Structure formats: structure tokens, C-alpha cells
Amino acid sequence: MAVDISVTPPEPRPSEAAMRRALRRASDGAVLDVTEAAVLLHARGADLDTLLAAAGRVRDAHLTAEGRQGVVTYSRSVFIPLTRLCRDRCHYCTFATVPHKLPAAFLERDEVIAIAKQGAEQGCKEALFTLGDRPEDRWPQAKEWLEARGYESTLDYVRACAIAVLEETGLLPHLNPGVLSWEELTRLRPVASSMGMMLETTAERLFTEKTGPHYGSPDKDPKTRLRVLTDAGRVNVPFTTGILIGIGETLTERAESIHAMRGIAKQYGHIQEVIIQNFRAKPDTAMRNTPDADLEDLAATIAVARLLMPSTVSVQAPPNLVGDEFALMLRAGIDDWGGVSPVTPDHVNPEQPWPHIDLLTKITEAEGFRLKERLNVYPRYVRAAPGQWIDTRITEHVQALAQADGLANASAQVVGRDWHEPDGGLDTFGRADLNTAIDTEGRTSDRRGDFNEVYGDWSELTVPSAPERLPEDAARALRIAADDPARLLEDTDAAMALLTADGAALETMTRLADELRAATVGDDVTYVVNRNINFSNVCYVGCRFCAFAQRERDADAFRLSVDEVADRAEEAWREGATEVCMQGGIDPKLPVTYYADIVRAIKRRVPGMHVHAFSPMEIVSAAAKAGVSVKEWLTELRDAGLDTIPGTAAEILDDDVRWVLTKGKLPAATWLDVVGTAHELGIRSSSTMMYGHVDHPGHWLGHFRALAALQDRTGGLTEFVGLPFVHRNAPIYLAGVARPGPTRRDNRAVHAFARLALHGRIDNIQCSWVKLGDDGTAEVLRGGANDLGGTLMEETISRMAGSEHGSARTVEELVATAALAGRTARQRTTTYGRVTTQDR
Secondary structure, three states: OOOOOOOOOOOOOOHHHHHHHHHHHHHHHOOOHHHHHHOOOOOEEEHHHHHHHHHHHHHHHHHHHOOOOOEEEEEEEEEEEOOOOOOOOOOOOOOOOHHHHHHOOOOOOHHHHHHHHHHOOOOOOOOEEEEEHHHHOOOHHHHHHHOOOOOOOOHHHHHHHHHHHHHHOOOOEEEEEEOOOOHHHHHHHHHHHOOOOOOHHHHHHHHOOOOOOOOOHHHHHHHHHHHHHHHHOOOOOOEEEEEEEOOOHHHHHHHHHHHHHHHHHHOOOOOEEEEEEEEEOOOOOOOOOOOOHHHHHHHHHHHEEEHHHOOOOOOEEOHHHOOOHHHHHHHHOOOOOEOOOOOOOOOOOOOEEEOHHHHHHHHHHHHOOOHHHHHHHHHHHOOOOOOOOOOOOOOHHHHOOOOOOEEOOOOHHHHHHHHOOOOOOOOOOEOOHHHHHHHHHHOOOOOOHHHHHHHHHHHHHHOOOOOOOOOOOHHHHHHHHOHHHHHHHOOOOHHHHHOOOHHHHHHHHHHHHHHHHHHHHHHOOEEEEEEEOEEEOOOOOOOOOOOOEOOOOOOEEEEOHHHHHHHHHHHHOOOOEEEEEEEOOOOOOOOOOHHHHHHHHHHHOOOOOOOEOOOOOHHHHHHHHHOHHHHHHHHHHHHHOOOOEEOOOOOOOHHHHHHHOOOOOOOHHHHHHHHHHHHHOOOEEEEEEEEEOOEEEEEEEEHHHHHHHHHHHOOOOEEEEEEOOOOOOHHHOOOOOOOOOOOHHHHHHHHHHHHHHOOOOOOOEEOOOHHHHHHHHHHHHHHOOOEEEEEOOOOOOHHHHHHOOOOOOOOHHHHHHHOOOOOOOOOOOOOEEEEHHHOO
């Protein structure tokens, strides 16, 4: 039955003065706030003409900046309705239906290929997959259909069909599977040159109220959809999004939705287009009596979106939903008509046929523009470095259909091309001697060549502000530290008093920490004889603090073969090492087998070598790439011979800080889940905290609490390692966002507090000589730390960031560092046992 959508009472029209002011600011190119944007959405008559003129000028500047002045684009597409089943219940949708109205829950693979081939024959280059969200969660028929064909989920089937389309037809998949997790986006990225999901609205009441159009639809929670847009940016997926207007939102809510898209687009640079789509009522839906969105309202919304969106983002209106008002939409500021199919209908709006491309060409030219075909991924992403936006596994597929300017090559042959995962046989390439040359020749330059593009919009970063120092006397906190130090994690005021302590309070804290260290682990300063092996520094994740990552074409890029890794491990064994520590970039050319292969290769060469390898970031990325769970992936690595994992990639376990620092790195909860899963499988780990960048002591306290909770649950953490931020070559420092590392006070406070607060949970507190230097190391050894880490033999990550303390230490040098602290040094195993002849 029809539903009366609950809408906030219509907002009063803005005053003439407010409209004049907003129009003037729009004409002047000022950044509009939500209130001004909402005012402009009211524009009609002469005010609307003024608004459209301003938006048109911004659109023209956008086209010039993108290198396609006077060109409006479209994508020649074929639409593939993979399944019309959905777990959501949107009150305006006719695409989603029920099982008994369909011949089958999904299109068969052969049906998908037949549609795609028909499109290829008609010159289409995009295969737009349209489907409902996770229908197997609601419909048993969907789950049974997938299971009968060997698929665990709809997304597994989407991936398989996308690969089939690439290989058998040559069309480029654009995937619209709805809400996706970070891991799922990572899993689908190698098979699709673009993806999309409409934001629709940020108005939560339309989701939470029973009369709202999204009530009962779990995937329409605005918070969830905003998270997907953010995660897509973190994974570097060229992404399409947009809003649906006229579904019950107020103009202020509509302006808020546009601003939300703008902020995410500026932050990550991945939103290639926003679609402004007008609601049209459909028979047999609950909203069949709701009025269609007015086309002048649509034009005003397009204009405001154009004014607000970054210049890198295109604005689109579906040409089959605007009646005869094509010229109005062009005046409003669109520069793209979206996907237009000569083969298939718009399955979401089947009552509205696509305009013929010849007609669209004539209309566009009549307004002074040229119409050109693009691919499903926009030119700026096509022209970027391979791997940055388009996965290297489909780079050849995209380039085969593209011109030099990134637009579609109308004469390109649309034929199937092989798709495959990297399958081994990698040769060592690039600056493989960087492990030694970093100390003699240094890095080629202080930053990557794509510094201004790869890290997102620096101006949009919101740096967390530090809390004011607590006025509390530190005496109470020091009494807790002396009597029951672990209780500090339960007392925020006391913890903050010590984390911010200076002067006499700091001296007392470090003394208490050192006394506790002596009582807990004795006076020996321990170390491990090990070798770091960084097997690749090719990475496109774009962490803003990382100076290690390189594009494949950069002068300092390298990748090691399996044999080269095994050679270095064998060499380390001959030099007395008991451990190799291996980490690398998220390199798209590494085969899914590479990680287990290098572990097996090392164990074959030197069975007694302890393999301490792969950060949680590497583990979750590789598992997603392989299409298995983290638990399955870790089980395979354990069975291959992996002994322990480093607890790196933790940085600060606070998502506000992580978004600023890492852009594309896993959320705090995922880090904890990966490490916890490793512990459950018997794979122990270290734990780390990188501090001294955009963080503050309140974040440190939260981080310690997260580690303590994890240790209480699993008991698998072997040590805590404080990692001072090395700033010199870090992008986030070069951009003026981060501070230049922690102070001496910070280093002393972090290590001392770790000893006190983690007492009874983590016995070993390690300091990083690479980052602290000899004097700084000796100082924290006198204030609670008991471990020096390893000899390393080679260390590239910190040295690339600008550390000045070398990349290797001999045993004699570590003994001398311990002596600076007035203590003796003793070799240990990775898990803090005493080294015996059996370990060698």
C-alpha cells in the first residue's frame, strides 16, 4: 500500500537578502557552507538563472583543468542485472523483487556473458553490474542458488562474473553491489576499474522512522554508506556516488548530503563523479503517490553540487530521467550523461528508455559542447601511474580501450583478454641493494614524484587537538604507580598526569618504572640477532607518514625474488642470526602464493631460523586478495613455517588519528582482530605504538588500553615496542601537518608508562635504537625498558624516513649501548627465551 512519507515541515523560503548574499558568494567562487547551499536550493526564476550561470562557469573551469575543454562525456554501457533480489526494502524501488516473480535468483554466468557480448558487438566498453544487496541474507533461494554453484556469497559470484566478462568479452566491469567492507572493496578492486554506490541521503530520519523510505533497509543507514565511501577512498577505488532527491529530505538535509560527499572526495580524491538523480514515482511501490521531483529543483541541486564538488569530480544527471530538459541540465553544470546503453534498458527505471546516442550528441552540440565517449573510469585515473587507481591486473584491459588522453578509443577492438593473479616466477628487480646503499648513497629524493596527488587533500585533514594538561597534582598518580601500576589504565586522570609529567614527576615515574623493570625481568638488557628483510617497497596504499613506499617506476623501487629472500636468510644464519623479520609494501604484483613461498623457502634453507613476518596490514590485504578469511590465510602461513608476526601497522589505535596518518590502512578494530586471530592460532606477536606525529597523550592512553584488553583476551603479546615517529622524509611532515617527532620527554614518558601500566600483562618493553640513537636508547633503558630489539643487519624503512642512526648494529655495539645504561647485554630468542646451542 502507499505510504505517506514523513517529511520535516517545508522550510521557509529564505529572505531576498539571504538569496542575494548566497548568489554573490557563489558567483565569487566562495566555498559555500550548508546554510548557504540550502538557500541556493530554493532558487527559482531569475535567481535560478544566476545560480546556473555560476555553476556553468565552475563546470567550464573543471573541464579545462581536466584537459577536455568543451567536452561532455558519456559511457557506452551494457547493464547486467545480476540479481533482482535484495535484503533491503526501499519503498520506491521496483528493481528489487521477490523470488517467485523471477525465473531464477541470479543470472547464470552464460547469461551474463551473452549480455556482455551483445554489448561488445554494439561498441560498448562498460559492463555495469546492477544487483541487490546481499540477497542471501534474506532469501533462502538466493543462498541455495549460490551454494549449488560453489559460491559462498553474492560478492564471490560478482567477482567471478567480472573476471569472466574481462576474459571473454573485453568489457570493463563497473560494480554496484551495494554496501561493502574495506576487505570486500580490496577483494573486488582487481576485477573492476570502477565501482559505485549511491549515498542517496544523509538524513537519518528517513532510515529510522517507520514512514521513511529506507525504514527496514539495513544497508541504507547513512553512517554505513558514508563509511563505504570512505573505505573506497582508502582502498583507492575510482568511485561513483550521488544523491536521490525528492524522497522526503529537506533542502537543508540535501545540502548536508552534498557537503558529506564533498568532504570525502577532497580527502581521498577517488570520487570520480556524483550523480544527482531525481525521484520518479513508480506503480506498485509504497511511494507511488509521492510527487515526482521537480526538474527545476533538480537543476538547482545539480548547480549547487557543481559549486561544492572539488574540481576533480564530474557531475552527472541520468539523461532518461530529465524529460526534454537536456539543455537545462547542461546549463546547471553537468559535464557527463552517465552510462547510456544501445542494448539494455535502465533496469532501475525500466519505464524510462535511454535517449539514442545520436540524439544526445545533437542536443549536447546545440548547447555548445562536444559529446565524447569515456570509459567507466574517468581519464584522470586512466592516465595515473599503473597501480595507483587501477589495479595492475586490469591495467592492460583498460589501456586497450583508452586513448592517450584517457577517454575511450572509439575504434578500439573490444575483445576478451586474459586476467590472472600474479602467479610466481618473480625476478628481483629495481634497487635491490637499497638495504646497504641507504647508508652509503641514501635515497634518490626526499619524496615520491606523485607527492601532491597520492596522499589526498592535505587541507582537508582534521588533526586531533590535544587536551589541556590536567591540573591534578601528579602525587596521587605516582602513588598508584608505586602501589598498583596496572591500575593506571583504569584511572584516566592519573594516567594522563603521568603521560604528561615533566620535571620531578617525570624523574620519579622513570625511577619507579626502572625499579619495576628490575623486579620483573632483572637487569639484563636483551637483544636478538636478526636480519630485517624488506622484500618489496612497491606500494600504492598512500599512508601519509610512510617514506618507504615507492611506485614501481620510482628510482628507489625494488622487489625481491623468493630465492633472493632465501639467500639473505641463509647469509644471516651464517652470521649468527636466529631470526629473520620480513615486511614489505602492499605490492600488487606479488602473487598470492608469495608470502607462504618465501616462508617455505627460508625453512628449507635454514630449518632452525625463526620467521617473524608480515604485519597485520599485509595479512589482511593478502587474505582479501586470495579471497579467504584472515584465519584461513594465517593457518596456511603457520603451516608453511611462520613462527610469529610483528605487531606493526598499529601506529595509534584510534581511528581519528589513523585516518589522518594512513589514508588507506586498516581500522583499529581490524588490526586488533588480525592480531587476536593470530594468537588464537598459536602465532604470537609483538605490539607497537608509533607516536609523535598528530597524536597526543590521550591517544597513547587509549592505545595502551586496547593492547591491555587484547592481552587479557589472548595472552599472545611478547613485548611492547615504542616507535618514535621519524619525520624528516615523511610526507605528512613535509606537507606541514605533523610535528617533527616526539620530544625527549615524550620518549621517556611513553616507555616508563608502558612499563608501569602494562605490568602483569606484558613483561618486555623494547626500545628502538634505530629511531632513538645510542644516547636516547640508554636513557629509556634507565627508565623502564629492558630490550634493545635486534641487530637488524639491514633496515630500510626508518632510514628511508630519514633516521640518522644507521641500519645495522653488531653484537658488540649493542653491548656497548647497554653499558651506556649501566647494564649488561644478553642474547635472547624472538620469544624472549635464552639462546642455546639448539637455537643455532
